[in-house]
Amino acid sequence: MTNPLYGQQGASQVFAPQKGADAAAVQLLDDGLKHFSIVVARTFGKDFSQKAGAGAAGGLGFGAMAFLGAVVRFGASTIMELVGFEEVVKDVDLVITGEGKLDGQTSRGKLVGAVCEKANAAGVPVVAICGDVEATQAEVLALGLKQAIGMRLPGEPLANSIARTTIALEDSAYNLLKTMQL
Numbered sequence: 001m002t003n004p005l006y007g008q009q010g011a012s013q014v015f016a017p018q019k020g021a022d023a024a025a026v027q028l029l030d031d032g033l034k035h036f037s038i039v040v041a042r043t044f045g046k047d048f049s050q051k052a053g054a055g056a057a058g059g060l061g062f063g064a065m066a067f068l069g070a071v072v073r074f075g076a077s078t079i080m081e082l083v084g085f086e087e088v089v090k091d092v093d094l095v096i097t098g099e100g101k102l103d104g105q106t107s108r109g110k111l112v113g114a115v116c117e118k119a120n121a122a123g124v125p126v127v128a129i130c131g132d133v134e135a136t137q138a139e140v141l142a143l144g145l146k147q148a149i150g151m152r153l154p155g156e157p158l159a160n161s162i163a164r165t166t167i168a169l170e171d172s173a174y175n176l177l178k179t180m181q182l
Contacts (some may be wrong), residue, residue: 002074002109003055005048005062006033011055014105033059036167040066051176053109070076076114085118094180102148103134117169129172131161149176 004010012029021029037049044066048054053072054062062071080086089095097115099106105111112128119126125146133150140148151168152161
């Protein structure tokens, strides 16, 4: 993820609500991360708080850069390099990808966004099968997806959705391929 440590796109603002934090907790966490980054910058003479990836994994990126001298490499790019994605994608007609929740964060360094970028550059269409789709149709198309399929039924409790993941994935893949007439 490309998120900074704190601020509107920071670790607390973006990720804490997903974990159940209310607005007051999010603000408290964000203020704490900002204060922590000021202390670290004053102590070590370098401010890593607004670097891309500083907010990843709740601020682990920041800690690794500040305390371990780490250089952030984005997971999506690294995984794609390791599997030779750019070479493999040249020999396929369709890429099917997915993630737990397709939303506004997907384009900010998540694997689906990177897959779309590389596959589209090779002229290969991409579809996503996801646990849930919160992205608008415009966001789906902007990512470079031809289609995004959510497996979670409207209003369905998350626990129920998780319990039927296997059958939902099978059904989604079958319906996708059927509609594409493959």
